Structure formats: structure tokens, C-alpha cells
Amino acid sequence: MxxxxxxxxxxxxxxxxxxxxxxxxxxxxxxxxxxxxxxxxxxxxxxAVDPKEFSTEVFPSFQRMFRGQGGQVARGRAFIPVVQGRCxxxxxxxxxxIVxxxxxxxxxxxxxxxxxxxxxxxxxxxxxxxxxxxxLSIAETPPQVWGEFNRLMDVAKTNLRVSAAPIRRNVRDCRASARCLTGCPTSAKQxxxxxxxxxxxxxxxxxxxxxxxxxxxxxxxxxxxxxxxxxxxxxxxxxxxxxxxxxxxxxxxxxxxxxxxxxxxxxHLGEHFQAHPGCALMGIFPNKVGMWRGATQGYDADHHRRLGRFKIETIALPPEIVFARLPGAGKRWMRAMLETPYAAIWAVQMRAWAQGSVRERFFGTDIKFDLTPRDLVQMRRGLRFTAELFFAAGAKEVWPGIHGLPERIKPGEEWLLETAPADSRAYSMILSHLFGxxxxxxxxxxxxxxxxxxxxxxxxxxxxxxxxxxxxxxxxxxxxxxxxxxxxxxxxxxxxx
Amino acid sequence: MNARSRAVIEALIPQGGQPPLPGAFESGFDDFYARFQNTALPSMRLGFRAALWAAAWLSPLLIGRVPPLSRLSSEDRERALEAMGASRSYHVRQLLLLLKAVISFHYGAHPAVRRALEFPS
The missing domain is CATH 3.50.50.60 (FAD/NAD(P)-binding domain)
Incomplete structure (x- = not known):
């Protein structure tokens, strides 16, 4: 019923x-x-949204299926979007x-x-x-649906000899549409x-x-x-x-x-709020990557998961989300858009030490979350490791999108990421895994x-x-x-x- | 949308700025804006208006020019908005990010833009 x-x-x-x-x-x-x-x-x-109604466009998808139309944020020193389905x-x-x-x-x-x-x-x-x-038909993502942006992490794994692997996912007959985030149009996602x-x-x-x-x-x-x-x-x-x-x-x-x-x-109610903050880098490659063809997240590197408390994941984001984070305004912003076919996005997912809170206020749900200094150290290490992976896969440059760093980092300059500000306001992060x-x-x-x-x-x-x-x-x-x-x-x- | 706000949007994605990409208004931003006004949450609408206001009145000051943005040459408009993105103030940077995010909701979904990026149809 x-x-x-x-x-x-x-x-x-x-x-x-x-x-x-x-x-x-x-x-x-x-x-x-x-x-x-x-x-x-x-x-x-x-x-209840019928998969036949899933849109390739982010704005209607956010409005229909995401909490706060995709605009829910955690307050702290920085505003961090908190991504949740509401459908x-x-x-x-x-x-x-991801499983x-x-x-x-x-x-x-x-x-x-x-x-x-x-x-x-x-x-x-x-x-x-x-x-x-x-x-739920859970299995490792097969190479035929990797797409280039996932394959490149496999290249990085081989060249750097780090622990990384195709992600196990709950999908059946994935068509590699890279559209998980706006709802799978073929119901392949279980x-x-x-x-x-x-x-x-x-x-x-x-x-x-x-x-x-x-x-x-x-x-x-x-x-x-x-x-x-x-x-x-x-x-x-x-x-x-x-x-x-x-x-x-x-x-x-x-x-x-x-x-x-x-x-x-x-x-304890509403206290001890924990999460996995995520922060992404964009790698620009000499040849086209085409991040909109492939399993949305098909490969991850868990090399530093246990001791470093971070994991690196590939991710295909729709153009609407990618554009917002590109540098520049006017013609320079548009030029950057035209480079996105050469881009792959890999994100640090960090096991933060930080604990926040969730409270009901008269204006709605109040989420408070601040990274600790220890978290920021780990975040920067994770970002540096991500840049190392990109360059090992053949990227010609990395766009950090971090305030206080150059817009473009070349091979050999990965160390710059560990000099990024120890301030969460310098980074664009999201919170997507929520606990406690x-x-x-x-x-x-x-x-x-x-x-x-x-x-x-x-x-x-x-x-x-x-x-x-x-x-x-x-x-x-x-x-x-x-x-x-x-x-x-x-x-x-x-x-x- | 008033002329000063239109100047902000036009400066961010100018017509003829980078062929084959269309300009913001050429790609139908007005229709999107009407939809946004009708359906977005009040907090988003308010945030976008604040961002438009800051871009129109605050950004020229960051490059030593007299506001509003619409009085400036197209080069200075771009420079002023870039200055918002590089500002030492986190809140000023966030306002530009919000502006770009909302415009991207429209622009990144536009068929001509997606064709230029070889986004699968």
C-alpha cells in the first residue's frame, strides 16, 4: 500500500x-x-520519485530529492554543505x-x-x-564501466604501487552513465x-x-x-x-x-556528531578524460585509510557542480569550463576527529561542525597524496581550489598542498556520511x-x-x-x- | 532583475566571451531566474540576492573603483569579480561562490554548454 x-x-x-x-x-x-x-x-x-523522472539536471534534482534543496549546511568556522537524500x-x-x-x-x-x-x-x-x-548484486566495478577517470586511478596505483582498487557497488548492469548523484536513470543502482x-x-x-x-x-x-x-x-x-x-x-x-x-x-542527544568531510582536487590531463562516461565512483585508494585516516575516491560530478568551483570570472571562468573535458576529480574522504552537534532551533535544524587542527593536518596530507596520484597517472596540472594556494600546481609542486592554510575556510568541503x-x-x-x-x-x-x-x-x-x-x-x- | 544585477550576470558569463559557449542571457538565464524565484527556498533566494548586491556594490571597491559594477568597463567588471574570489574575507569569497553556484545550476545544464563539453545526451 x-x-x-x-x-x-x-x-x-x-x-x-x-x-x-x-x-x-x-x-x-x-x-x-x-x-x-x-x-x-x-x-x-x-x-516517491519514479526513476523514469530522474533528471540529468542538478537543480530540479536537488529540489525534488535532496534535503534543503541541496542547500543544507553545517555551521562552524566554515559553512560545509551536508548532502542528504530526502525522497x-x-x-x-x-x-x-559504494559498499x-x-x-x-x-x-x-x-x-x-x-x-x-x-x-x-x-x-x-x-x-x-x-x-x-x-x-543487492554487490560486486567490484568491472573495467568495462570504469570510464577514463576511474582507469586513471588504476594507472596511478600501478605507477605508485599503493593500495587502491575498483570499488564494490550495489549495481546491476551499470550502463556507466555517471549519473548516480541525480538518481540512476536505468535503475541499475540497487x-x-x-x-x-x-x-x-x-x-x-x-x-x-x-x-x-x-x-x-x-x-x-x-x-x-x-x-x-x-x-x-x-x-x-x-x-x-x-x-x-x-x-x-x-x-x-x-x-x-x-x-x-x-x-x-x-x-548526549544531538551531541557527538561525526562525519567524513570530503574535499576534492581536479587533475587536468593532456588528453580528454570525459568524466561524464563511467561509473560515478568506480575506484578508490585506501592506502592511508587506517593510519592516515583518509581515503581517496574518484568521482564524476555534473557540469553544474564542477563549474561553481572553477577559478575565475567572465572569460577566464568560461575558458576553465572548456577545460573540464580534460579533467578528472578525485576527492579526499577523511575520518575526522571532530565532533559537532545537531539541534532543533526555531529556524530549523542547526548543525555545528568544525574540523580540529589534527583533521586539517590529515586533510592536507590527503590532498598532497591525491595530487601525487594525479601526477602518477599523467596529469599535467592539478587545480586545488584552495584559498591561499596557486590556482594550478605542476608536477613536483605537490608539497605545496601541505603548506595550505590550517584554516577550514580555505577549503571547499562537503559532509556526506553522518554519525553519532x-x-x-x-x-x-x-x-x-x-x-x-x-x-x-x-x-x-x-x-x-x-x-x-x-x-x-x-x-x-x-x-x-x-x-x-x-x-x-x-x-x-x-x-x- | 534590475540592470545592476544583469550587469553582474553578464560580467560572469559574457556573450561572445568564449565561443562556442553562449552568454548567460543568450542561454536563457531570465527563464531560469524566474523559476528560481518561484521555487527555490527563501534562504537560497535571499543568499543569491545578497551575492548579487555584493557583486554590484562591493566588488568595484576591491579594485579601487567606484561602484556599481555596471559603471565599469567589461575588463574591470571581470577584475572586480575576480577580486571577490581572491578576497581575504571568507564571507566575500562565499558570496561569489554562491553566485557562481546558482548561475551554474542554469548554465551547466544548458544543451549548448553540454554539447561544447561533449556531455552525453
């Missing part, structure tokens, strides 16, 4: 499980719970389908420092990842929109779209319903009553707000969610998204989020509620 909240009238129905959020976590939980034969409702704030399927619809299992070295402190080894057992997570990888949500729907789950969850209702320590408003004219109200449990999977940005509005009180704002803890005093995934001091209000992660993951988190959500949903389905 689907309820389109852009046209719906008031709604009040009861389900066994009510899930807030339809992204990687919510959809995976729906897939598991729908299999139990119980009734499930999934609430999604954004619209059925969540960010899985607009990400690059990484949680590395052992990241999980180890979850066990030893946070005491979560039993709550998030790695052996169980691996079983879930095995299943997900089978169901996003939640085309996989687990239709699966759950077939099993009887109700999908409510354009439905903003505003509050969780209570009977003592028991969550009884989620209420909110549809987007339809007049903003009709909906209530999804929960006979057994409410699962919150609204992301590390929205989950703390919903919990706070619903009366959950914890000094309702973190799991053994003791109520240390976090928001218990080891049974229930919010401390509640019986049946569960958090199953990356809000509960005690740290960032150092790798792209979708797979970890799905594995954890699958584990959580299995446990919740077995619990006496």
Missing part, C-alpha cells in the same frame, strides 16, 4: 511496527520485519552505491572502548553483509527505492511519502504512535499507531530532532540508545540508523548501516514487546 502525502487527506491507522525513514536503515528494517508477517508502515518525509529510498537514491564492510580496526574500539561487542557482534554483521551483498522497499511493499508494508514525522506519542514508557503532517494542501495530519514498536531511522541529522521533540531527554547523534551505550549516562537498540528508559522506541554509531566508520557507511539495521530488526522482531 502506498499513501502519497502530497495528495492524501487525514490518516489514522495501526500497524505492528512503524518505521520513520526509508533510507538504508529504514528500508532494511522494513525488509526484515515485513518477512515476519507483521504489519509495517514506513514514513518518508520526501516524495523514498533516502540517500541510497542519490549516492554512488564497504566495516573494517575490523574500526569495530575493535566499538567493542573494547564502548562495550558494544555483544550488541553489534562482528560475526553477525558479516552474515548480514553476506546476505545483503547477494540480494537503491532502496528499487529493492527493499518494493520487497517490503509486496509483503504488505505501507509506504507513506511526503509524510513528515513530527512527534512520537507515549503511554508511560511505551511509544504508541508517530504523528505528523502530510505535504498536501492544508497539511492534513497523519497518525501511524504502533502496536509493537516504533523504529527511528531518520538519519543522524533528523533522528535526534524527532527524539527531542518527542520528549527524549539525554545530554543518538549513540549506543551500555549505561544510560553515556548515550541515548541501549544495547538492545531501545532508547534508554523506554520499552519499544528503537533507533536503528547511524545515529547510534559510537564513531565514524572510515569507509562509506551504507553497508554498515544496513548490516546494523538488519541485526537490530532481527533482534526487535524476536523481542517480547
Amino acid at each position: 502506498r499513501v502519497d502525502g502530497s495528495k492524501a487527506s487525514a490518516f489514522d491507522e495501526a500497524f505492528d511496527y512503524v518505521i520513520v525513514g526509508s533510507g538504508a536503515a529504514g528500508a532494511t528494517a522494513a525488509r526484515v520485519l515485513a518477512d515476519t508477517g507483521r504489519s509495517v508502515a514506513v514514513l518518508e518525509e520526501g516524495p 523514498l529510498g533516502g540517500s541510497t537514491v542519490i549516492n554512488s552505491a 564497504w564492510r566495516l573494517p575490523d580496526d574500526v569495530w575493535e574500539p566499538w567493542k573494547t572502548e564502548y562495550g558494544l561487542g555483544d550488541a553489534l557482534p562482528l560475526s553477525e554483521l558479516h552474515k548480514h553483509w553476506d546476505l545483503i551483498e547477494k540480494e 537503491s532502496m527505492l528499487v529493492t527493499y522497499l518494493p520487497y517490503a511493499e509486496k509483503k504488505g508494508a505501507a509506504l507513506l511519502t511526503c509524510a513528515k514525522a513530527e512527534e512520537i506519542r507515549w503511554d508511560g514508557d511505551r511509544a504508541t504512535a508517530v504523528s505528523g503532517t502530510f505535504e498536501a494542501p492544508g497539511r492534513p495530519r497523519f497518525t501511524a499507531r504502533a502496536r509493537k514498536a516504533v523504529l527511528v531511522a531518520a538519519s543522524a541529522i533528523q533522528t535526534p530532532g524527532l527524539l527531542a521533540r518527542s520528549g527524549v531527554d539525554s545530554p 547523534t543518538a549513540r549506543m551505550s551500555v549505561r544510560a549516562a553515556d548515550g541515548v540508545v541501549g544495547t538492545d537498540f531501545a532508547v534508554h528508559a523506554t520499552r519499544n522506541l528503537f533507533v536503528v540508523d547511524s545515529s547510534l554509531f559510537p564513531t565514524n566508520t572510515s569507509v562509506n557507511p551504507q553497508h554498515t548501516i544496513m548490516g546494523v539495521a538488519m541485526h537490530a530488526a532481527n533482534r526487535i522482531s524476536e523481542a517480547k514487546l
Whole structure:
């Protein structure tokens, strides 16, 4: 059953499980719970967008499928865009389908420092990842869809002898359209929109779209319903009553707000916000690269992931995004545009030490995030390494786009990147992997969610998204989020509620 | 859009500036701007207006000229906008970035521009 909240009238129905959020976590939980034969409702704030309607243009895509029309930012010393999907399927619809299992070295402190080894057992997570990888056709990106901008990183890998590899992705019959970020036009990307949500729907789950969850209702320590408003004219109200449990999977940005509005009180709620800031360089090659043909993100270098805390990824960005960062104005800006067919973009994805916060204010969600001095050192090392990779692949110059550095860096000048300002305002960054704002803890005093995934001091209000992660993951988190959500949903389905 | 704002857009992507790329207005920026005004979030519209204002009135001062930008020669207009991008003030640089980002939403999607870049149709 689907309820389109852009046209719906008031709604009040009861389900066994009510899930807030339809992204990687919510959809995976729906897939598991729908299999139990119980009734499930999934609430999604954004619209359901048919893949046939995906546009090659960024502006309409941002308006339709991205939170804040793509304009959501974290405040700090610098403004950093925070990229999130806001549509059925969540960010899985607009990400690059990158799949990484949680590395052992990241999980180890979850066990030893946070005491979560039993709550998030790695052996169980691996079983879930095995299943997900089978169901979502996860495989290494094959050379025939690399495109030149991914192939060049393979060249750099060979020439520098560093650890790098084709990215494993959840795609089936990828056509190399380089359009992951505005929604895969061929549905090759196995996003939640085309996989687990239709699966759950077939099993009887109700999908409510354009439905903003505003509050969780209570009977003592028991969550009884989620209420909110549809987007339809007049903003009709909906209530999804929960006979057994409410699962919150609204992301590390929205989950703390919903919990706070619903009366959950914890000094950790909205705190410990962590992310993977990304910063890109552009390499200019002597021959055409044509970054708009190939897997959007098909190759990455994890050489410095563990000790350096950064990973380098290829990425194809649409012209609209590329242009904004090009140097110059007027004729010089236009000349730079004409050089983009010779460009590849590779980005540093950093496991930041920084912790920020997410709060609900009268003007909306207030995200605060500032890189620490240590992070800036690592960022500059990552940028230098990226330039080294570019030159090893044959680039004739690198455009850093960093205030205080030359606009163009030649081979042999990579060291300049380590002299870039130790100030986040000099860089153009984005935040796209978000964690920790309702973190799991053994003791109520240390976090928001218990080891049974229930919010401390509640019986049946569960958090199953990356809000509960005690740290960032150092790798792209979708797979970890799905594995954890699958584990959580299995446990919740077995619990006496 | 008033004449001073049009001068900013024209200076950023001038007609005949770099064939085969079209100028901003030649490529239909007016239609995009109308759509942007009708559908963009208030914060984006406000930010874009602030960026236009800064480019029109502030950028000439950065190269020692009297504002507005529309009074300057085309070379000086470009120099003034470049000066915004190189400014020591983070907020001034951000305003130019916002200006370029919104214009790029239109310009980067234009068929003639995409053809020039060999963007797959």
C-alpha cells in the first residue's frame, strides 16, 4: 500500500511496527520485519520519485530529492554543505552505491572502548553483509564501466604501487552513465527505492511519502504512535499507531530532532556528531578524460585509510557542480569550463576527529561542525597524496581550489598542498556520511540508545540508523548501516514487546 | 532583475566571451531566474540576492573603483569579480561562490554548454 502525502487527506491507522525513514536503515528494517508477517508502515518525509523522472539536471534534482534543496549546511568556522537524500529510498537514491564492510580496526574500539561487542557482534554483521551483498548484486566495478577517470586511478596505483582498487557497488548492469548523484536513470543502482522497499511493499508494508514525522506519542514508557503532517494542501495530519514498536531511522541529522521533540531527554542527544568531510582536487590531463562516461565512483585508494585516516575516491560530478568551483570570472571562468573535458576529480574522504552537534532551533535544524587542527593536518596530507596520484597517472596540472594556494600546481609542486592554510575556510568541503547523534551505550549516562537498540528508559522506541554509531566508520557507511539495521530488526522482531 | 544585477550576470558569463559557449542571457538565464524565484527556498533566494548586491556594490571597491559594477568597463567588471574570489574575507569569497553556484545550476545544464563539453545526451 502506498499513501502519497502530497495528495492524501487525514490518516489514522495501526500497524505492528512503524518505521520513520526509508533510507538504508529504514528500508532494511522494513525488509526484515515485513518477512515476519507483521504489519509495517514506513514514513518518508520526501516524495516517491519514479526513476523514469530522474533528471540529468542538478537543480530540479536537488529540489525534488535532496534535503534543503541541496542547500543544507553545517555551521562552524566554515559553512560545509551536508548532502542528504530526502525522497523514498533516502540517500541510497542519490549516492554512488559504494559498499564497504566495516573494517575490523574500526569495530575493535566499538567493542573494547564502548562495550558494544555483544550488541553489534562482528560475526553477525558479516552474515548480514553476506546476505545483503547477494540480494543487492554487490560486486567490484568491472573495467568495462570504469570510464577514463576511474582507469586513471588504476594507472596511478600501478605507477605508485599503493593500495587502491575498483570499488564494490550495489549495481546491476551499470550502463556507466555517471549519473548516480541525480538518481540512476536505468535503475541499475540497487537503491532502496528499487529493492527493499518494493520487497517490503509486496509483503504488505505501507509506504507513506511526503509524510513528515513530527512527534512520537507515549503511554508511560511505551511509544504508541508517530504523528505528523502530510505535504498536501492544508497539511492534513497523519497518525501511524504502533502496536509493537516504533523504529527511528531518520538519519543522524533528523533522528535526534524527532527524539527531542518527542520528549527524549539525554545530554548526549544531538551531541557527538561525526562525519567524513570530503574535499576534492581536479587533475587536468593532456588528453580528454570525459568524466561524464563511467561509473560515478568506480575506484578508490585506501592506502592511508587506517593510519592516515583518509581515503581517496574518484568521482564524476555534473557540469553544474564542477563549474561553481572553477577559478575565475567572465572569460577566464568560461575558458576553465572548456577545460573540464580534460579533467578528472578525485576527492579526499577523511575520518575526522571532530565532533559537532545537531539541534532543533526555531529556524530549523542547526548543525555545528568544525574540523580540529589534527583533521586539517590529515586533510592536507590527503590532498598532497591525491595530487601525487594525479601526477602518477599523467596529469599535467592539478587545480586545488584552495584559498591561499596557486590556482594550478605542476608536477613536483605537490608539497605545496601541505603548506595550505590550517584554516577550514580555505577549503571547499562537503559532509556526506553522518554519525553519532543518538549513540549506543551500555549505561544510560553515556548515550541515548541501549544495547538492545531501545532508547534508554523506554520499552519499544528503537533507533536503528547511524545515529547510534559510537564513531565514524572510515569507509562509506551504507553497508554498515544496513548490516546494523538488519541485526537490530532481527533482534526487535524476536523481542517480547 | 534590475540592470545592476544583469550587469553582474553578464560580467560572469559574457556573450561572445568564449565561443562556442553562449552568454548567460543568450542561454536563457531570465527563464531560469524566474523559476528560481518561484521555487527555490527563501534562504537560497535571499543568499543569491545578497551575492548579487555584493557583486554590484562591493566588488568595484576591491579594485579601487567606484561602484556599481555596471559603471565599469567589461575588463574591470571581470577584475572586480575576480577580486571577490581572491578576497581575504571568507564571507566575500562565499558570496561569489554562491553566485557562481546558482548561475551554474542554469548554465551547466544548458544543451549548448553540454554539447561544447561533449556531455552525453
